[in-house]
Amino acid sequence: MAEDVKKEGIVARASKGFRATKSELKKVVWPTRKQLVNNTVIVIAAILVVGIILFGLDSLFSMLAGLVLGR
Numbered sequence: 101m102a103e104d105v106k107k108e109g110i111v112a113r114a115s116k117g118f119r120a121t122k123s124e125l126k127k128v129v130w131p132t133r134k135q136l137v138n139n140t141v142i143v144i145a146a147i148l149v150v151g152i153i154l155f156g157l158d159s160l161f162s163m164l165a166g167l168v169l170g171r
Contacts, residue, residue: 131139165171
């Protein structure tokens with residue numbers, strides 16, 4: 101029974117995958133240039149804020165560790 105089913109070759113499976121990917125990409129709603137710039141600025145700002153917070157906490161903990169360890 102299972103032997104009657106013809107197995108697809110790797111090329112046939114890959115081409116089906118590429119066709120499916122292409123059809124999915126047609127459904128994507130791409131952002132406008134303004135949205136892209138806006139989102140990029142927000143991400144960079146968030147990274148900077150988190151970096152500053154982490155730097156401050158690291159400095160604080162280093163200073164506290166120095167006081168506790170007597171360095």
